[in-house]
Amino acid sequence: MAQQGNFKSPTRLGTLGDGAPLSSPGSISAGKPREEGLKGVDFERRSFLGKVVGGIGAAVAVSTLYPVVKYLIPPVSTVASKNEIVVGKASDVPVNSGKIYQFNKDKVLVVNNNGTLTATSAVCTHLGCLVHWDSAANIIACPCHGAKYKETGEIISGPQPLPLPQFKVRVEGEDLIVTKA
Ligand code: FES
Numbered sequence: 001m002a003q004q005g006n007f008k009s010p011t012r013l014g015t016l017g018d019g020a021p022l023s024s025p026g027s028i029s030a031g032k033p034r035e036e037g038l039k040g041v042d043f044e045r046r047s048f049l050g051k052v053v054g055g056i057g058a059a060v061a062v063s064t065l066y067p068v069v070k071y072l073i074p075p076v077s078t079v080a081s082k083n084e085i086v087v088g089k090a091s092d093v094p095v096n097s098g099k100i101y102q103f104n105k106d107k108v109l110v111v112n113n114n115g116t117l118t119a120t121s122a123v124c125t126h127l128g129c130l131v132h133w134d135s136a137a138n139i140i141a142c143p144c145h146g147a148k149y150k151e152t153g154e155i156i157s158g159p160q161p162l163p164l165p166q167f168k169v170r171v172e173g174e175d176l177i178v179t180k181a
Contacts (some may be wrong), residue, residue, distance in 0.1 A: 007123025031162035081105065084179045090171040093117070098140070102179050108167050109150045110176065113138065119169035119178055126160040140164065 018076035035171050085154040087101035087110070100122045111133045119138065129144035139156060140149040147158030154163045168179040 008147065039062075040181040084177060086175045087178050088176045089174050090176045091174070092176060096135045098135075100130065100132075101176075103167065106167075108178055109133065109140065110169050110178065111140070113151045115153075117152045117169045117171070117176075118153075119167035120149070120151075120164035121167070123164075124160060125164065126158065131164070 008034050015092065039124045079102040085103055087103065087108070088099070093110050093112045095112050095115055098109050101110060107130065108119050109131060110117060110119045113133075117119040122130050124142040124147050126142065126145055126147050129142050131140045131142045131147070131149065132152070133139075134141040137148075140151060141147070141151070142149075142158065142160070143160050147160040148156040149160075149164050150156060153166050162178070166181045168181055170177050170179075
């Protein structure tokens with residue numbers, strides 16, 4: 001059965017007398033003063049833990065962002081381009097054949113047309129496919145949209161807007177040497 005009555009009424013409090021404590025043994029304490037309540041809290045430890053958590057957060061952020069930034073900002077090339085490169089051996093390009101070599105950042109097609117060596121860019125000026133030497137037709141041909149060039153890079157036919165840029169090529173001893181035109 002629920003208790004009734006006003007337990008905090010002055011009448012009831014008065015019956016407790018002046019010396020009686022206002023709280024009963026089972027009552028909840030109103031709390032300690034702030035200074036007393038914070039006794040035993042180790043602020044240095046808390047601050048240290050805060051730094052550790054912050055450090056871990058920073059490490060996770062850096063490890064996540066680093067690949068993204070590296071992807072967005074390509075590395076600066078430290079390799080200087082050369083004017084002249086020994087690309088291979090003269091025997092690599094026998095009569096009536098062609099071979100593509102890397103020349104700095106360019107791809108160069110060296111053609112041996114009946115013993116005469118020529119070199120042009122190997123990248124079609126239409127949409128950038130790699131061309132090849134067609135020994136049966138004696139032309140440089142692009143497999144993508146049918147561009148045709150002379151071995152010197154001039155346009156024969158096709159959709160390409162420009163001739164192939166030329167390079168110089170020569171043989172020294174066994175070496176095949178390509179030079180910027
Ligand atoms: S890319 Fe060579 S013809 Fe189109």
